[in-house]
Amino acid sequence: MSETIACCPILIGNEWSVPDTAETSPVYNPSTGEQIAVVPMCDADIVDSVVRNAHAALADWMETPPIERARVLFRYKMLLEDHFEELASMIVREHGKTITEARGDVRRGVEVVEYACGITELLKGECLENIARGIDCQMVRQPIGVCVGICPYNFPALVPMWMYPMAIACGNTFIFKPSEKVPLTGQRLIELLVDAGLPPGVTNVVHGGKACVDALLEHPLVSGVSFVGSSPVAKYIHETASLNGKRVQAAGGAKNFVFVMPDAEVGKAVDGMIDGAFGCAGQRCMAASTAVVVGQAADDFLPPLAAAARAIKVGPADRDSSAGMGALITGAHLDRVTGLIATGVEEGAELLVDGRGVKVEAAPGGFYLAPTIIDRVEDNMSICHEEIFGPVLNVMRFEDLDAAIDIANHQAFGNGACIYTTSGKAAREFSHRIQCGMIGINVGVPAPLAYFPFSGWNYSFFGDLHVQGREAIYFYTRAKVVTSRWFQPGEGDIWHKD
Numbered sequence: 001m002s003e004t005i006a007c008c009p010i011l012i013g014n015e016w017s018v019p020d021t022a023e024t025s026p027v028y029n030p031s032t033g034e035q036i037a038v039v040p041m042c043d044a045d046i047v048d049s050v051v052r053n054a055h056a057a058l059a060d061w062m063e064t065p066p067i068e069r070a071r072v073l074f075r076y077k078m079l080l081e082d083h084f085e086e087l088a089s090m091i092v093r094e095h096g097k098t099i100t101e102a103r104g105d106v107r108r109g110v111e112v113v114e115y116a117c118g119i120t121e122l123l124k125g126e127c128l129e130n131i132a133r134g135i136d137c138q139m140v141r142q143p144i145g146v147c148v149g150i151c152p153y154n155f156p157a158l159v160p161m162w163m164y165p166m167a168i169a170c171g172n173t174f175i176f177k178p179s180e181k182v183p184l185t186g187q188r189l190i191e192l193l194v195d196a197g198l199p200p201g202v203t204n205v206v207h208g209g210k211a212c213v214d215a216l217l218e219h220p221l222v223s224g225v226s227f228v229g230s231s232p233v234a235k236y237i238h239e240t241a242s243l244n245g246k247r248v249q250a251a252g253g254a255k256n257f258v259f260v261m262p263d264a265e266v267g268k269a270v271d272g273m274i275d276g277a278f279g280c281a282g283q284r285c286m287a288a289s290t291a292v293v294v295g296q297a298a299d300d301f302l303p304p305l306a307a308a309a310r311a312i313k314v315g316p317a318d319r320d321s322s323a324g325m326g327a328l329i330t331g332a333h334l335d336r337v338t339g340l341i342a343t344g345v346e347e348g349a350e351l352l353v354d355g356r357g358v359k360v361e362a363a364p365g366g367f368y369l370a371p372t373i374i375d376r377v378e379d380n381m382s383i384c385h386e387e388i389f390g391p392v393l394n395v396m397r398f399e400d401l402d403a404a405i406d407i408a409n410h411q412a413f414g415n416g417a418c419i420y421t422t423s424g425k426a427a428r429e430f431s432h433r434i435q436c437g438m439i440g441i442n443v444g445v446p447a448p449l450a451y452f453p454f455s456g457w458n459y460s461f462f463g464d465l466h467v468q469g470r471e472a473i474y475f476y477t478r479a480k481v482v483t484s485r486w487f488q489p490g491e492g493d494i495w496h497k498d
Contacts, residue, residue, distance in 0.1 A: 007038045008183045010046070011205035012053045014194050019046050025180045025209070030096030030327035031316035033365030037094075039180040042208040047215035050206045054146045054173040055221045057201025062143045062171040064199075066120045069169055073117045076165075076196035080110050083192060089318075090185045091156050096327035096367070098317045101280050108450070109161030109189075112468065115450040119169040122473050135485045141477035143171035144247060145223030148216045150177045150237065152229045153329055154283045154389075156185035162454070162467040163226045164193075164203055170476040172224070174203045177216065181329055183207060217241045224476065226467065227251065228285075230387070231413070231459050238462035249463040249475055251285070251456055253387040254415030257408040258288045258444060259430060261401070262296040264420035265442075270304050272420065272444030277393040278312060278371045279445070281325055285460070286416050286438070286447045289387070290377070290394040292404045298397050302352065302375070309353045309371040309393075316363040327367045328390060334367045337390035341372055344383040344394075350375045355391060379407055387413070401426060409435040414457030416446050437461070 007024060009016040019040050027037040061069075080087070084106055091102035115122075127138035149163035156178070164174045178186035190205055206212060216222060217240045224247040227237040231252030238250040258276060260269050276288030293301055315323035328334045338356050345351060355370030369391055377384050377394040384394060398404040408417060418440030419430045427441045437455035440446030448454060453466040465475035 005035055005037055007040055008187060008207060009205075010040070010042065010050065010207060011190060011194075011203070012050055012201075013057075013204070014198075014200040021046070027094060027181065027183060028330060029093055029318065030329050030367045031092075031318050032363050033331065033367060037184060039183050039207045041180075042206050042212045044211065044215035047206060047208075047212055047219065050175055050204050051146060051216070051219045051221050053201050054175055054204050057199065058143075058145060058173045061168070061173055061199060061202050064171070066123055066169070066171070069171065070117050070119050072197050073113055073119075073165060073169060076193050076198075077110060077113045077117060079192045079196055080106070080113065083188070084110075087157060087185060087188060090188060091182075092318045092326075094182045094184050095153065095156055096317060096329065097280055098323055098326050099321065101326075102317075105155050106157045109157040111450040112158075112161045113165045116165040116169040122470070123170065123477070125479075131483070135483060137481065137483045139479050139481045141170075141473070142480055144476060144478050145172060146175065146221055147172045147224040147226065147476065148175045148177065148222055150213055150216070150225065150227045150229070151179055151186070153179035153181040154280065154285075156182040157189060159228050160186055160189060162228070162472075166472040167224075167226075167476045168198070168202055170473060172476055173201060175216065175222075176203065176205050177207065177212065178205070180207060180209065213237070214240070217246070218244050220244075222246060224248070225250075226475075228467075229253075234462050247475065249465055249467060250461070251454065251467065252460050252462065253389070253413060254285045254287070254456070254460050255289045255385065255387055255411050255413045256287060256416040256418070256436075257290045257292050257411075258417070258440075259292045259294065259401070259404060259419040259421075260297045260301050261294050261419065261421040261423065261426055262300075263422045263426075264297060264301070265422065266300050266304060268442065269301060269420035270308050272418070272442070273305060273393070274308050274312070276418070276444035278309065278325055278391045281328055281369070282391040283329065283389055285456075286445050287389075288393065288418070288444055290384070290396055292396050292398060292408065294398050294401055294404055302395065306353050306373060309373055312371050314355075314358055314368055314370045315360050316366055319362060325371065325391060327363075328369060329367070331367050333390070334369055337369060337388055337392060340383055340386065340388050340390075341374065341392060344374045344377065344381060347381040347383065349377045349381060349383065349394075352395065379410065385411060401429065405430065405433050409433070412459040415460040416440065416456075418444055418446055437466075
């Protein structure tokens with residue numbers, strides 16, 4: 001191993017250190033294929049130390065007035081703004097996104113911090129006097145305890161900031177387990193949080209794979225688990241943590257459908273589809289995975305869509321600011337995505353645009369795949385149902401909206417769906433009948449902002465309370481109801497002596 005490749009530290013009690021582990025995992029710059037760091041794969045003993053430290057800090061932090069917690073987050077928000085471009089550049093380097101996409105990643109995360117700064121308002125309970133004569137009732141919300149965030153690679157800033165700002169604002173302590181593929185941005189985010197004045201032990205960082213995750217899911221001092229990743233892992237996280245008595249929110253994958261009606265504004269639909277399908281190289285759970293073209297829309301929409309896809313410049317986002325799409329996260333993931341494209345062709349679909357074999361002379365070792373469009377995908381094909389998680393857009397053709405909605409509702413996932421139309425009737429029918437949690441009408445990526453829940457359904461989410469918005473407050477707190485009655489001195493005292 002090169003001496004210039006550093007090992008990522010863990011954080012326990014505001015002290016960073018590199019643990020002695022039997023295994024490490026490499027971190028790559030996807031744009032070049034070069035290794036840039038290693039991650040320690042922590043075992044159950046290290047996890048136990050981290051959890052116990054978080055638990056020791058809980059008693060004081062949960063008693064810290066919400067306004068003081070908010071002040072830490074206000075300072076943190078300002079530090080994030082001061083280091084905004086630094087964080088975006090880190091995402092470009094370790095993830096491969098374009099700088100525009102990386103800035104969006106950071107900005108959406110900062111918006112969650114801004115929302116969490118309003119915790120004094122968000123935590124207010126309810127009360128009602130005279131529920132019976134002289135009896136009052138109030139409900140307050142209190143923190144649940146030590147919380148864990150297990151994060152994916154595709155949004156190194158946004159997804160962690162879905163979790164820890166809300167958790168600590170509510171009075172919990174937190175353990176952050178970043179993806180081993182993108183640990184550097186997360187490390188910097190927490191360094192800035194410590195600089196903002198967060199007390200020792202309130203937020204901690206640990207690295208690792210399945211052994212580390214299992215230790216967190218099974219630890220008796222952990223109260224809540226938040227996860228974002230693939231659906232099979234989300235299901236495992238939910239089942240395992242629930243069996244161990246944890247509160248769980250586990251967001252999984254998706255197969256999002258974007259409908260294009262014959263009356264759609266073609267130019268707007270093309271722009272939205274290009275951004276939805278190929279933004280972030282398709283590595284997001286809100287990606288436009290399948291274009292559902294209805295009737296005449298196929299002839300009007302597909303030719304300009306194909307031309308726009310071919311025009312996207314693929315290249316090293318850390319070196320070429322003109323690149324419109326960056327690399328996939330690893331060589332192994334690139335192989336998986338190209339294998340799924342080949343499977344689709346074998347199953348009878350037609351390649352409208354083939355992005356395999358793209359040559360990027362400036363970075364020949366990078367993990368690149370150009371935009372790919374697969375036409376005439378049918379419901380009996382595996383690529384219709386499997387999440388590809390790359391710059392690959394399926395096209396399905398239907399003669400009417402009813403049949404298209406039926407096929408979309410037949411899918412296991414339920415994250416997002418969109419429609420491009422100028423018909424209010426079609427839009428209303430679509431939004432009412434489609435079986436998923438996030439809907440876009442003439443919007444290609446219907447991801448909600450910080451003050452609304454990110455509300456996947458079905459195989460896209462496991463749990464009851466989603467990330468973001470008021471549901472995050474409800475997840476990271478539990479309700480306590482106090483019913484009270486007060487007496488005058490001696491009132492009703494039948495035991496007093498004369």
